[in-house]
Amino acid sequence: MVVFDKPKSLTDAELHYCPGCTHGIIHRLVAEAIDALGIEGKAIGVAPVGCAVMAYNYFACDMVEAAHGRAPAVATGIKRSLPDNIVFTYQGDGDLASIGMAETVHAATRNENITVIFVNNAIYGMTGGQMAPTSLPGQVTQTSPYGRDVKTAGYPVKIAELLSALDGPEFIARVAVNNVKNVRNAKKVIQKAFENQIAGKGFSLVEVISSCPTNWGMTPQNALNWVEEKMIPYYPLGIYKDKSAEKEGEAK
Amino acid sequence: MxxxxxxxxxxxxxxxxxxxxxxxxxxxxxxxxxxxxxxxxxxxxxxxxxxxxxxxxxxxxxxxxxxxxxxxxxxxxxxxxxxxxxxxxxxxxxxxxxxxxxxxxxxxxxxxxxxxxxxxxxxxxxxxxxxxxxxxxxxxxxxxxxxxxxxxxxxxxxxxxxxxxxxxxxxxxxxxxxxxxxxxxxxxxxxxxxxxxxxTKTARPHHIVNSLYLVPEELEKKNxxxxxxxxxxxxxEVRYESFMMEDAEYCVVAFGIAARVSKNAVAAARAEGVKVGLIRPITLWPFPKKALAEAADKVKGFLSVELSMGQMIEDVKLAIECRRPVELCRRAGGMIPSPDEVLEGIKKLQGGRA
Amino acid sequence: MTTQILIAGFGGQGILFAGKFLANKGLLEGRQLSWLPSYGPEMRGGTANCSVVLSDQPIGSPIVTKPDVLIAMNLPSLDKYESAVVPGGVIFVDSALIERKVRRNDVKAYYIPATKLAQQNGIPTLANMIMLGKVMRECDFVSYEGIEDAVRTVVSAKHADLFDVNLRAINIGREIE
CATH class of the missing domain: 3.40.50.970 (Thiamin diphosphate (ThDP)-binding fold, Pyr/PP domains)
Structure with a gap:
């Protein structure tokens, strides 16, 4: 008999996410990685402002709620104070790629030994569907009612590409959770991002392409299809930077 | 030593x-x-x-x-x-x-x-x-x-x-x-x-450091x-320094560097026979309200000396419930009042409402 | 007794250092003291000044607005601060750089060609200490006794090689009649 258990690193609190939202999957993947590595007792998570604002109720490890965009700075403080603990942030696109861009870039360039889970669903969910820094060109949102016009609103920010241009960070990857295959791969990559921290390698960020049926105005299935058809072509999946692997490659 | x-x-x-x-x-x-x-x-x-x-x-x-x-x-x-x-x-x-x-x-x-x-x-x-x-x-x-x-x-x-x-x-x-x-x-x-x-070392419930309380009753309770x-x-935890206040008829209120300058002015005023003292708030919050209220029972007026357009003066007035005149000696923008300017303020106070 | 000293000149003339020397000397003598620099986007060639107060009582304002002693190392400083000196005060003028005389009659003035003397003695950066040597000859707010200790303190361990030249500069100033 196969029992579908909840990871130990998630609490019993009921998630508040909308039906069809993929935050639940991503929470689970993070918790599974923590369980698999046996680090729940050492883990300290930093929650963002955004849909995942109450992530501190869901992860069973110690948690800190940060101001909007500041999670990497807060995590820096925690990690500097407790270098033997495992510190991660869980942030959305408005939080990480807009208001918190400076904190993101500088934590990355310092190669701060933390793990960053970046959930990109191309919209501000919590406030009701405004244009995000990662909203696609032409995407209709509450604050881009005629579609994102790149002439006035600029282009989406490609975080994985942008950060991988820095010398600092250890590991930058982009994954998706729109189908089983991608979920399995995402799990592997997220776990790697934690393993890097345990090994003291430094800043590891996983961008997870996520969906928002509610604010995209789609059924959950259509939202997953939209991820496949629109999001992933604009935000290609893959490992963008892996300094250790590069070094091994050079050695060979 | x-x-x-x-x-x-x-x-x-x-x-x-x-x-x-x-x-x-x-x-x-x-x-x-x-x-x-x-x-x-x-x-x-x-x-x-x-x-x-x-x-x-x-x-x-x-x-x-x-x-x-x-x-x-x-x-x-x-x-x-x-x-x-x-x-x-x-x-x-x-x-x-x-x-x-x-x-x-x-x-x-x-x-x-x-x-x-x-x-x-x-x-x-x-x-x-x-x-x-x-x-x-x-x-x-x-x-x-x-x-x-x-x-x-x-x-x-x-x-x-x-x-x-x-x-x-x-x-x-x-x-x-x-x-x-x-x-x-x-x-x-x-x-x-x-x-x-x-x-947690998986030995205790998780701790949450947080300032978010979406239920207003809870947030109110926290506050x-x-x-x-x-x-x-x-x-x-109220702390202040009282300087030459025993027989003072006028009270200068100043903190930080303004208090240092004011001490010179107080000494100069005393040399001219003006009975003036100084209360120097050391804690600005909590503000030494009681010390000022008690001073108001004895002195004829206050002079707030500040390196600003006049901010602490509001707390001085509140502390003494406006029972005595409170005048202001101020410099702003990076300027510091000289002892002479403070002395002038003290004399104005002595001469009644400026 | 309280002595208020103002040292003023160009940045790079060792104005703050001269003040630090007096402050350290005061500390070694167990006096109360304060040292306050002008600060800001000042650099070599800009203006610099330094307030030093030495006293036997707790010091009120560390800002010297009415100096008992003014050490003027350039003309703008003399122009700016001459009138502020208390009646009966003392002004020390680097006469190598300031051509004019002190205009007031109610203060005592000394003219020391410190910058020239410094150059002649191969210690071009130490006009400030030559001035202090003269100050210590004419005033008694700090004592000459224990001068070595004060120089040693103010010349940091890193620059211990500068001990001798600083001491020499002070003595050059001190010997000026």
Whole structure:
């Protein structure tokens, strides 16, 4: 008999996410990685402002709620104070790629030994569907009612590409959770991002392409299809930077 | 006798902080507090501490928030424009009931203002600064010795009452050198706080450091509980210096460098036979309301001396419930009143309403 | 007794250092003291000044607005601060750089060609200490006794090689009649 258990690193609190939202999957993947590595007792998570604002109720490890965009700075403080603990942030696109861009870039360039889970669903969910820094060109949102016009609103920010241009960070990857295959791969990559921290390698960020049926105005299935058809072509999946692997490659 | 060393005020804060167990400093360059960061940059790496030049004041205060959540002593320092940027984080730290030390070596404002000494962040420091209902413990050093002593005191009070403390200094006290006896070296404290995030070791329920309460009843309850603590602070921690007040007919009220200048003026006035004294608030919050109210029973008038357009004067008037005239002697924008200007203010007060 | 000293000149003339020397000397003598620099975007060639207060009582304001002693190392400083000196005060003028005389009759003035003497003695950066040597000859707010200790304190361990030249500069100033 196969029992579908909840990871130990998630609490019993009921998630508040909308039906069809993929935050639940991503929470689970993070918790599974923590369980698999046996680090729940050492883990300290930093929650963002955004849909995942109450992530501190869901992860069973110690948690800190940060101001909007500041999670990497807060995590820096925690990690500097407790270098033997495992510190991660869980942030959305408005939080990480807009208001918190400076904190993101500088934590990355310092190669701060933390793990960053970046959930990109191309919209501000919590406030009701405004244009995000990662909203696609032409995407209709509450604050881009005629579609994102790149002439006035600029282009989406490609975080994985942008950060991988820095010398600092250890590991930058982009994954998706729109189908089983991608979920399995995402799990592997997220776990790697934690393993890097345990090994003291430094800043590891996983961008997870996520969906928002509610604010995209789609059924959950259509939202997953939209991820496949629109999001992933604009935000290609893959490992963008892996300094250790590069070094091994050079050695060979 | 303890060893006296000659130090700048900014450096005395840094050395005192280290001696009382602070091992984490986060900052961003700004005049006139630079020596503090430079001192930390030199010392922290040698004693296993953290010095980090953050990408912004906003990042720095949020790093402070992170360390504070782990229950370790932590501080940041800046000057006025930088402290404005920190207000977001300060509100979160206050809202999460965490201790930390913030140093503001004030300069003239508003805006980019100037770099010369000022006290025009009085409102910001004592009335909140950031959003929401909260207070900081605000200490106003007026000498290099007090820069050291109040650093130690600020950490202790912040820890005791679980709230951020601020040293509200100014460019003069930061830049000047005076002989100082530094606090005794204390062992770095690593006792686990019952609220800190240090990892559950899967042996206890998880701790959450947080200021978000979406249920208004809960948030109100939190605020009431916090203000009960504030009431304790107001009861126990008021500090001020009373100078020549025994027979005073007039009372000068001034803090920090303004109080130093005012002492010269008080001495000069006394030499001319004017019975004047000085009350120097050492804690700006909690404000020495009772001392001023009692002075109002005896004196004919007050003179608030400030390096601002007049901010503390409002608290003086409130403290004495406007029972006596309160006049203002002010310079702003980085200017400092001279003893003569203060003396003139005292004489005006003596001559009735100016 | 309280002595208020103002040292003023160009940045790079060792104005703050001269003040630090007096402060350290005061500390070694167990006096109360304060040292306050002008600060800001000042650099070599800009203006610099330094307030030093020495006293037997706790010091009120560290800002010297009415100096008992003014050490003027350039003309703008003499122009700016001459009138501020208390009646009966003393003004020391680096006459190598300031051509004019002190205009007031109620103060005592000494003219020392310190910058020229410094150059002649191969210590071009130490006009400030030559001035102090003269100050110590004419005033008694700090004592000459224990001068070595004060120089040693103010010349940091890193620059211990500068001990001798600083001491020499002070003595050059002190010997000026």
């Amino acid at each position: 303890a060893n006296k060393v000659l130090m700048k005020g900014n450096e005395a804060i840094a050395e005192a902080a280290i001696r009382v167990g602070c091992r984490h400093y986060f900052g961003y360059p700004i005049t006139p507090q630079t020596e503090l960061a430079a001192y930390m940059a030199k010392r922290m790496p040698k004693i296993g501490g953290t010095f980090l030049q953050a990408e912004s004041e906003i990042a720095a205060i949020n790093m402070v928030y992170g360390v504070a959540g782990t229950g370790r002593r932590v501080m940041t320092s800046s000057s006025s424009p930088g402290v404005s940027l920190k207000q977001e984080g300060i509100s979160y730290i206050a809202g999460s009931d965490l201790p930390c030390l913030i140093v503001n070596v004030q300069r003239g404002g508003p805006g980019l203002g100037g770099i010369q000494p000022s006290q025009s962040d009085y409102f910001q420091a004592t009335k909140g600064g950031g959003h929401g209902d909260y207070h900081l413990i605000v200490l106003a050093p007026s000498s290099v010795q007090e820069m050291a002593d109040m650093t130690s005191l600020a950490f202790d009070l912040a820890d005791k009452y679980l709230m951020p403390a601020m040293l509200l200094a100014d460019g003069t006290v930061g830049q000047m050198m005076e002989p100082v006896v530094l606090p005794e070296e204390r062992p770095v404290e690593f006792t686990e706080k019952e609220w800190a995030v240090t990892g 009431f509980a916090r203000y009960e603590r504030y009431a304790e602070v107001e009861k126990n």
